[in-house]
Amino acid sequence: MIDVATFHQNIKKNIINNCYVLCGNDEQTIKECVKSLVNKFVDKDFIDLNYMEFDGNSLESFEPVINACQTLPFMSDKKVVLVYRASFIEDDKGENSKISADKAFNNFCEYIGTIPDHCILIIYDVFKGKRDKPGKRINKLSKSSCVVKVDKLKGQQLENKIKVFFENRDKQIGRIELKAFCSVMDENNLSVVENEVEKLCCFTDGRDITKEDIKALFLKSSDDDIFDLVNPISNKRLKEALEVLNELIYRGEKTNHILNMIERQFTLLFKVKLGVNAKKSKEVIMKEVNVRSDYAFDMLLSQGKKFTLRQLQHAIELCINAEQKMKTSTVDEKTELELLIINAIAG
Template sequence: MIDIVTFQENIKKNIISNCYVFCGNDEQTIKDSIISLVSKFVDKEFIDLNYMQFDGNSLENFEPVINACQTLPFMSDKKVVLVYRASFIEDDKGDNGKISGDKDFNKISEYIGEVPSHCILILYDVFKGKRDKPGKRINKLSKNACVVKADKLRGQQLENKIKSLFDVRNKQIGRIELKAFCSLMDENNLSVIENEVEKLCCFTNEQEITKEDIKELFLKSNDDDIFDLVNPISNKRLNESLEVLNELIYRGEKINYILSMIERQFNLLFKVKIGIEARKSKTDIMKEINTRSDYAYDMFVSQSKKFTLKQLHRAIELCIKAEQKMKSSSVDEKTELELLIINAIAG
């Protein structure tokens, strides 16, 4: 059994198993790890043919999975077969009419030792409790599969891993600065963290890393987040707008809060646009939008130029209507926010 750090290192070294069993509390880390495997071996053009997924909770027998594994990949050396939420590898799962019982599990265990070389079979199970541990069934699978325990890196373990990423780049980082950097790494995706380490190393170049460098590079304000969302809207980039929205939601921002911040941003842009067209001074406009920051003012001016007054007025109306609809009916709030973005871009 290996941890997620060792798994990522093995992938880089091209140490690959024919079968992986992921287990742990952190499903997002498991998904990110699977994505790294799929992206390494499956060409995007043929992903529908060479990447198959099965819901472990609905499998009545393992035959469809075996058939998928036995089928040769199309225009590729490898194919990936995933069984997600494979609760049948837990020791205590009850009889729900799906895969259950030692007899069924023994068949699965035997096949795992026979997975053909052209296939990578992946099963994963998300533990229900923080104290859950791999049981007898998972330990049995470990004889023929690479079992990966996927939990979030925390505390000293996370610090040690990130420190090693700086070390391999011959970049020194102080203990206090390291703790500050780690505290900002919310996503437990080692690939993302490594990219952020690389970014900080490039940003500081040959200079010593300071807390100010970390704050300037990574500590974003709410205004910055909403600017990142409104900016692709203003440039008519729908996919990017929706990606930023999903990122904000994934980080835990509430739909109502995001909507109120978008409405606030459009109101400020509307005031700036009116001020500029009325030839008001920079000082007067900054007073009207209640900011003393030259950076914020320049940001608002730059963004306001991408809209007409009519477009900004319509965007504000769309925000108000979306807010009223969310409060007065049981609509899907995320869908309403997505429609708001689509309509704002179309306008």
Template structure:
């Protein structure tokens, strides 16, 4: 089992296996690395013939995948077969997927993928609490497992620096660190959207620290404060209005959800810390809250919820995050339902 950075290093050295399993919660990271692998393996001129995709969540048999793997590539040394959102990989507990019953035969085929084919499967964790199962660990001897954990610390800063470099935009190291500290969920798709926003805001000049404060401390922190405040005061119309304003202003729904979830998590932790006897100073240090005013606002919000209500709100955020991964889901409606349910 390797991490995504080892995978990237191997790819640069052209050390490519013929069978991969990507797993993690951040689909952006998974898709980005699969894209790099495909680009490295097959020519774009013949991609339509040599890059075959299957939706793992709707596959009823693995036979079409095997047939695609066995078929020789067209005008190329390699072909790529992708099984995305391979839910049957994680059906350890309930075994609801038809393919979960065929897992032993699938596992046997993974040992014998032909040399002309690169078979890729990826499995998304249902939420942040999911861990790699024994079932997945058991595949490590048959294929290359790439674990796509959330990027943190210097690795996150280096990745975000790449986003700025791609846009030929200068940002100082210290300011880059401040920017990363405001990107709380480490969702690279969301972070790249925020990089784009900041680059547009500073068009024609270098990024300054004040730009980061103006764009993100107002648009993320204060707006989400207002949204959660409206929820805590049971003002559904106000909350829905703020949601629509955020969407109209260009904020991605995944970003709004991650910020709401973060805010509820902070309120939950404040309530827990105080219940266990922490002082205000200790709670602020543990939560890395610098402003006493900001803490007082969040303390006031936390008092308007019971402990169970906050736990339920965090759980509903995680459930909504899972629903948003479905292509058939109306994202705005799911967010509106989340707001209505958290005010109940």
């Protein structure tokens, strides 16, 4: 089993298999792998004759696939046959709408060893869940075919891929802005990410992309508002914190929602600081606090440095006490929030 990077390196080195099994969450990346093989071996002038596709969930039998593979290519050394969304290679799939998963899988396994040299057979399956992994069937296929596991792109690979999306639209994006954009993209599906690129390009039509543009389009307003409220608290800027509170209330935010978000933010800061003090990795802490965006985590990390654990624990206790008062008495809720902020700063 290989990854996408190895797959592309092998193609450049002309290390080619006649049977590929691709699997993963990101169908667009899978399709691009297929496209790279088609572009290498199929002349676009004869693509209708030397490239055939079959819907894996609509096959009534595997015979049409075998017949396509056995037919000689036209004016070419190779032909490519694709079976897409072939869920029959997943474990415990039971019956397809047309052909049983067991029958289709067994037919495929039997045919792999007899695929002619002139044909490249590709089968791919898109995982339904983000945590899905190759099962026993796919692991079995890795012994007789080239299995490519298409994982979510990360780090420099993701940045390079997204940069191409911008370049395809004749739009330049700076290195810092590109990193900021990538950090707020949580989707495994690159098709969704490309739609977000299109949105950002339209939003900044005729001018350069800034971090403020990315923040305005892709950061959730409620999280951003609470960050803007907790930040002056952490910096002991009472006047600014009260001004942000008044602005939120003026805009129609409910006082109980503001309180819940403040408590949630302090709880996140407390958990992140505990994780850092315990020398846990960034990935482990992000999983524990259920934060997916690197950008959001970095904000929490930066903000948490301005509090001690005792101060954060005290702030959480203040939130709990304020919530009890607001639920069980007739206190002025706005005043209660103001007192919460004052006491959190006094900390």
